[in-house]
Amino acid sequence: NAGVTQTPKFQVLKTGQSMTLQCAQDMNHEYMSWYRQDPGMGLRLIHYSVGAGITDQGEVPNGYNVSRSTTEDFPLRLLSAAPSQTSVYFCASSRGPRGGQFFGPGTRLTVL
């Protein structure tokens, strides 16, 4: 199993550009989530999904969109990048509410 994969590993954007961060898991997990990590802030939840076709907002959803058309994939779209979105983004998945969450390696995004 590859576990949770994220692409790209690094990305630099200009303000106003849009892009999609890719996340995929091959463990047939129902739960998938996107977090951002900023210095001194821990991990903050952006969006999450409890199954294909179901998504919900987390703590900091503004400026981001998600979709879950398949169990495996959970892309995160930045609509119009802003410098405040400079962060490290983690995708995670788990089998269910009691399962340990498996994290991808992260995407380091810089918005100029």
Next chain:
Amino acid sequence: AQKITQTQPGMFVQEKEAVTLDCTYDTSDQSYGLFWYKQPSSGEMIFLIYQGSYDEQNATEGRYSLNFQKARKSANLVISASQLGDSAMYFCAMRGSGNTPLVFGKGTRLSVIA
């Protein structure tokens, strides 16, 4: 809503000694889970240990144990016989009942000194 508080931004411990990282939580759910993760300087998030709110025994995984005190709403991580490789950020997290996602604390940076 769930909330996790980690009051120790940073800690130092001598190699081979035990260390306790504090975590308190707040929830109105009766059924919930508590998790600890390690994040080394390389950046990946590593799952360490899980404790369910109805588990009668404290969870243990090798050198990691979770000191779960339900009445105090605390879930402290104990690392025995610290090693230099234990130097990392440690995050406490919880998940409430139903379809709620994980909520994380702000973390504690542990430094192990030789």
